[in-house]
Each structure stands twice: as structure tokens, then as C-alpha cells.
Amino acid sequence: MRTNITKFLLIILILRTIFHISFYDNSFALTNNWDFTTPTNYTLSNNLSFNITWWVANLNQTNLSHNWVITNATNYNWAYDVVVDWNYAYMTSFLWDRVNVLDISNPASPTLVWSIINNGWTRRLDWASWIVKDWNYLYVASNVSDALQIIDVSNPATPVQVWQVFNATTLNWARWIAKSWNYVYIACDVYDALQVINVTNPASPTIAWTIRNTTTLNWARDVKISWSYAYVSAYDWDRLTVVNISNPLAPVVSANLTDATNLNWAHHVEISWNYAYVSAYLNNSVRVINITNPLSPTAVTNISWWSYSLTGPRDLLVDNNKLFITSYWSSAVNVADITNPASPVYLTKILHNAANPLLSNVDWIFKVWDLIYTAVYKSDALEILKFNYDTTWPSITPNTAYSYTWAIDSMSETLWWTNQGNITYQLSKNNWTTWYYYNWATWVSTVLWTANSNSTWTINTNIAWFNALGWWTWQFKWKAFFNSNWNQKVELTWVSVLIDKEAPVISWSNISSWSLMPWWNFNLVFNYSDVWVWVNTSSDSVALYKWDWVSSWWSDTSWSRLNLWWKTVTMTWATYPTNNLDFWKYKADFSISDINWNTWTTSLTFYVDQPEIIVSTWSLSIWNLIIGSNKFSTDEITVTVNTLWAPFQLIMNKSQMIENHSFELIDYNWSKWVWYDKFPYTSTINKMNTNEVLWTQTWSINVNWFRNSYTYKIKIGAFIDNLQAWWNYQTNLSFWLNLDY
Helix, strand or coil: CCCEEEEECCCEEEEECCCCCCCCCCCEEEEEEECCCCHHHEEECCHHHEEEECCEEEECEEEEEEEEEEECCCCCCCEEEEEEECCEEEEEECCCCEEEEEECCCCCCCEEEEEEECCCCCCCCCCEEEEEEECCEEEEEECCCCEEEEEECCCCCCCEEEEEEECCCCCCCEEEEEEECCEEEEEECCCCEEEEEECCCCCCCEEEEEEECCCCCCCEEEEEEECCEEEEEECCCCEEEEEECCCCCCCEEEEEEECCCCCCCEEEEEEECCEEEEEECCCCEEEEEECCCCCCCEEEEEECCCCCCCCCEEEEEEECCEEEEEECCCCEEEEEECCCCCCCEEEEEEECCCCCCCCCCEEEEEEECCEEEEEECCCCEEEEEEEEECCCCCEEEECCCEECCCEEEEEEEEECCCCCCEEEEEEECECCCCEEEECCCCEEEECCCCCCCECHHHHHHCHHHHHCCCCCCCEEEEEEEEECCCCCCCEEEEEEEEEEECCCEEEEECCCCCCEECCCCCEEEEEEECCCCCEEEEEEEEEEEEECCCCCECCCCHHHHECHHHCEECCCEEEEEECCCCCEEEEEEEEEEECCCCEEEEEEEEEECCCEEEECCCEEECCCCCECEEEECCCCEEEEEEECCCCEEEEEEECCCCECCCCECCCCCCCCCEEEEECCCCCCCEECCCCEEEEEECCCCCCCCCCEEEEEEEEEEEEECCCCCCCCCEEEEEEEEEEEC
């Protein structure tokens, strides 16, 4: 009787996928910085509007305005000189022989605190003129008194007379004072002398030395100290005299420069670095003198341009590359920019007029921050002026563009710690041929200045769209506008731009080049990140190509083999479902950009496996099964496995017990009852177990993208003993492929 033992079922595949991880670092970010250490590296819209000192670009003060005035025909009669320290101003009254102490804690409303008045004996302040403050002491020169008065102002509200030096000869018409260390130097007008007084103990000053010269020190008017030299103006002999005071007890005249025209009635001296500035009272000018070598002073230029009001120039003051000049007969305060002392530039002035009626015969000045305190001789007043900042929004631009090839990530500014104003910018990416600003909707080109500019916050918020304007020449420049409301300092020390050369970096993918994927639908997955900016989730691009038979890729098969309608793209990952890829060689090109349009691209070549098992027959028969002996079928089963990939295991599975319709073929004594033998046949009897591994294949991918083919042969047998009845027995078998992907 013919027995149908086996029926083969459809193959079941068990697939295990190994995910491939790849790391990339294909780019970086670069910071480019601009400082102000070299002023010639920048173009200024108005040279007078800026002062670039060291590494700080400062907005210049370019306008003088009236702030407040305090006047009194008695206390301030013929106000002469003024010094300021903290919340107090000390001003001499030339005609009314006194020193006034004023509270200026509120510069908009100064008040008189105390007056120290001449009594002709213990306080010699007759025609009090020049005043110097050092620590807690005031040193006051009195013309008619021929004296130096020392006053303790530890408590400015109650000044105390300390001591005086009086000498009707050597201090005849004591005029101007300079203090250096423990010595006070007094220019004595009538005596044609420089007087040296030791004030180591202010309560007991002594005359240390007198140097007199009726030519070089004739009518000595003013004195300034710089290092080991005293610079004295000789009023009547039109000269600047240099006195070596390295030994204060034996000063020596070292040099002098005379000029009957340009130093006519040399009045006041101011020293700044290697230059001396001397006001020529009768010549209505200021002489600039190079004193790099004090033994050979050299005239450089004259300040006398018609823009100034310089009739009878008197006091001079240098502050932050600005020279302030009082003009007695013009009743004016002038300001010159002396960044280049050899070429001073007129900046501004303020005049006595209907708007400023109390600047009549302005005399001496003292500057604290942006306030200028003036002693006004004829107006009997302390006039407080304000040196205002430029309000025209001047601009500064680096001369050299920065060449870049990627994108600008951000722009930052570093302001000086005392900055109070506002700075805005325009940007150019073609070496300032075209300037752009953001108009709150888009970046647009502009030919205007201040109105069309942005803060760094606005720039950084919208920088991605600036990068998207087009490549132009990739020559980046910025233009900075300094904005003040007159009172505000604007100070910039550093501008930086971060050039984003980093595209989103892939950190993980489920596919790497030359790997294998299973034949059914799977996802292409890419994980990425950008350390600088956001990823542009609308910038992704993916294309799938199939290899031809020879040497090239077929056209993009994305829409037919990728389900792009169901793609998912986020800030950190993108996934693309595939659609029925059969076995072959494929290439996937994927790219994504950040918001600065830096693009990362990868190209992956991979294989898709479509394994199959071909079974030669669906049924076998074993004839004349005899009790007590085994018997194999006369036919063999041929199993062919086709796959691009190995390793795998070919597994045969007995899915149920062998049976004869109603009775199971039970192995009571554990003897063999279902058998198999593998080719080449050895007659070895192998008991069939559940999930029996028949063959194991090692790794072998076919890089030519054809499938490998493996053929296996087996025979099936059976055994019954006397416990089982002879019959036609059957069971269900299947073959499994365990693929290690």
C-alpha cells in the first residue's frame, strides 16, 4: 500500500536585522573677531565723531551745551580758577579775595557751602588766583598777597587755615601753581622766577629754592610739571622755558623756545604726552610744541583757524585727545581734536550770547567726565557746561572683508563697561557693495544709514534668511552705527561673527554602505544633530537608485520605491518607508540642512536580499513499512536556497506527531520512529526533532548583487515496532531559514 508520509508547507523565514551605526564629523565653526587696536583698519563716516583709543571705539563728544550756572557778584566777583574733587568745587574770587567751596553733588543745582576770605594777616588771599588740590589740602596762590596759602578741606563744609608762605620779593605776584610729590612750584609774575616750596609737612612749608631769570622767565605766568621738567610760560618774553627739576633744590633752565609772533604773550601751558600746548594771548592762537626731547623743544603747528573763537586765549585742558581752550575776549570755550597733534581739527565751541549770557570773559576750566566747570571772570559765576555726544548716528566699518564659504551663525558685540548708548548694524556679503538690514519681514538692501539698521538680537534672530540671500562674493562686512541721545556714551570694544561651517551631523543610521536589508518593506532611518543652530526640517532630500546590469545607476526610483507621503522629518531624525524593494543593489542619497543652509549629504550603497527556498517535491511515499525495521523513501527531497547573504541555517521542522488518522505513532521505548539522512547519504540514522538544524552556511555576500544559490538533499524514513500497527502514517513538515542580518 502506498503511503503518503510527508506534505511540505510554505517556508517561514526568521529574520534578524543588525543595525549599523556611523559617526561623522565633517565640519566645524569658526569665529572671526574685529577689535580696534589698529584705527587705520577702519573707515569712519566722520573722523571727528570717533575716538579710537587702544581697543575701544568711543563716540566722541562734539557739542557743548549749557548745563547750569551759579553766580554771585560778591562771593564770585571776578571768578578766576576752579578745581573739582568728588562732590565739591573750589573756586577763587580774584577781586573779592576769597576761595569758595561749592556743593556740586547735583550739577544741575550747585550751592555755596563756605567762603574762605582774606584777612590780610593769617589768611593772605588778596587777589586769589591759581588753586591746586592735593589730597586734603588746597594750595592757593595770591597775587597781591605775594603768598601761598594752604587750607585743610578734609571737611569741605568747614575748611581750616593751615599755614602760609609769604615773601614780598621772591613770591611777588605769585600766579600759577603746580605740585609734584612734596614740592609746590609757583610761577611768580613780577619777580620773573620759579619758586620751589617744600610742603612735606603742609603745616610747616618752607622755601626750598628760587630760580630767577629776567629773560627766560620774564613775567613767568604758568607752570606745568612732566617727569623731571617744569615747563614755564614767559609771558613778557614770548617763550616756553624748560626747567630741569630732577633736583628740586637746584633747578636749572635747560632750554627755551621763543617766538615773538606765535608765542606773543605766552600765557598758559598744558602738557600731554610728548607735546606742549601754549596759548598765545596776543596772537590769538595756541602753539603746539613737540617736547619729545625736552632739551630741544620744536614748534609743530598753530591752532588759529577761523572756525575758532580765540581772541585772548587763556586756559588749556587736554582730555581724551580733546584740547579745550578758553578765550577771554571771545567769551568762548573752544574744542579741538588733537588725535594727531601735528594736525588739530576744529570740533566745536560755545559762545557768550543771549542763550549763554554768563560766559563773559571765561577764564579757567576743569573737566570731570562730561561736565566742564568754568570760572567766568566778568560774569562772576561758576558756569557748568556739558560736553555732549554726537547724535548723528555716525558709523564705523572695517576696511577688510571677511571671506567665508558657508554661513553666518551669529554676530555679537562686546561693549565697554561704561557704555550707555545703543549700537545697530547693517550687513554686507559682497564687500560693502550692497548693504542689508531686516525690515521685520525680510532682508532688503538699503542706501540709507541709521534708519535702516538692526540690533544684534534682530540680526541673530533672522540670520538664516540673510544667509539665504545668495552667495554674492561671500565677503562679509558690518557697519556699526553709534547712537546717543547727547548724554550717553557709546563704546564698542569687539565685534565677533561665528561662521557656521558645520552641517547637521549624522549620529546614527540603520543602514551603512555595503550592508544588506531584508526584502520586505523597511524604513530608511537617519538620526542627526547640529550643535550650533536648528535643523531645517523642510530641507531634507532623499533619492533611491537601482544599479543597472553594467556600470551605472538607474534613474531616481524614489516615488516608486519610497513611500514619501509617509515620511517623517523632525529636528533630530528622518524616516522613509520603502515600498517592495526586490533583491538588487541600491544607492540612497540623503541630505539635510540647518537653518544656515549648511548641508550634510551621505550616499549609501546597500543590498536588498529576497531569500527563497525551492522544494523539489510536496509529497513522499514509503512503501511496505515493516514492523521492527526502518525504511527510507526511494525519492529524495531537494531544497534550493537563494540569497545574497549568508550566514543562515536551514531548519526542518516536524510540526506534529506522525499518526494514522486516529492513533498516534507513539515512541514508548524511545526508539527511532521518524528518520532523515543528508546528502551525501551515509545511512546514518538521525532522529527528527522539532526545529532540526540541517545545514549551517557561513558568511558570503555576493558583491555582484546576484543571489548565491545553495542546494541540499535529504531522505526521509520511518520505523515502527510491535507496539504500533502497520498503516499509512503521515506528518506535516516545513523548512525554515534563519538569516542573520
